[in-house]
Amino acid sequence: MTSPSEQPGVRLLIVGPPGAGKGTQAAVIATTFGIPAISTGDIFRQNIKDGTELGKQIDAIVSTGGYVPDSLTNAIVADRLGQADAANGFLLDGYPRTADQVAELDRILAASGTALDGVVQLTADRDEVVTRLLKRAAEQGRVDDTEEVIRHRQDVYHEQTEPVIEAYRERGLVVSVDGLGTIDDVSARVLDALASRGVAVSA
Numbered sequence: 386m387t388s389p390s391e392q393p394g395v396r397l398l399i400v401g402p403p404g405a406g407k408g409t410q411a412a413v414i415a416t417t418f419g420i421p422a423i424s425t426g427d428i429f430r431q432n433i434k435d436g437t438e439l440g441k442q443i444d445a446i447v448s449t450g451g452y453v454p455d456s457l458t459n460a461i462v463a464d465r466l467g468q469a470d471a472a473n474g475f476l477l478d479g480y481p482r483t484a485d486q487v488a489e490l491d492r493i494l495a496a497s498g499t500a501l502d503g504v505v506q507l508t509a510d511r512d513e514v515v516t517r518l519l520k521r522a523a524e525q526g527r528v529d530d531t532e533e534v535i536r537h538r539q540d541v542y543h544e545q546t547e548p549v550i551e552a553y554r555e556r557g558l559v560v561s562v563d564g565l566g567t568i569d570d571v572s573a574r575v576l577d578a579l580a581s582r583g584v585a586v587s588a
């Protein structure tokens with residue numbers, strides 16, 4: 386695989402609105418490149434489930450679809466990226482979501498002499514994703530998957546995270562992929578788009 390940074394491995398972000406299918410595609414990308422998929426949402430939900438100190442602090446925020454404060458989120462990600470399995474690449478799902486988080490990720494990458502290889506943007510129609518998320522709610526019972534909370538998450542995403550994607554687009558890192566279709570269709574598009582940027586598993 387190719388990488389613009391001096392270090393081996395592939396470093397990617399996956400971004401897109403709530404319900405675009407980031408978690409599903411993150412798993413495919415991570416397996417393909419042999420890197421860990423790191424989801425801040427999953428880490429937060431696990432802490433809430435386990436009743437940790439962090440979990441207690443963030444429960445009400447996550448349940449209502451707001452963003453966890455940058456200070457807490459940045460500390461969690463810095464710690465996770467410092468673990469051994471992330472040294473040779475990673476895929477971040479759900480981070481960075483704010484300008485402050487972008488700055489923190491820049492700092493972490495600079496400190497390790499690494500750089501991002503690409504940002505996969507999954508696009509999805511607002512109403513389509515509401516349908517998907519309500520279906521997931523019925524199957525998995527995520528507390529933040531009620532229609533009201535979903536609409537709020539979409540608004541927060543629009544206000545805080547769309548500018549983050551534009552910042553990465555200006556850096557020339559973003560590949561946009563249509564998130565509509567079957568999981569396999571979307572995966573094929575994602576891997577093609579990455580390959581077109583020179584991010585591919587070497588034969």
Ligand SMILES: Nc1ncnc2c1ncn2[C@@H]1O[C@H](COP(=O)(O)OP(=O)(O)O)[C@@H](O)[C@H]1O
Nearest residue numbers: 403404425426447450451452453458479480482
């Ligand atoms: N980078 C982040 N900054 C702040 N809050 C976050 C971040 N990542 C996750 N969260 C919190 O966890 C919730 C669920 O995140 P996630 O599972 O990534 O949602 P989705 O993939 O459905 O958009 C968010 O609504 C937010 O409360």
Ligand SMILES: [Mg+2]
Nearest residue numbers: 407408426479
């Ligand atoms: Mg997710």
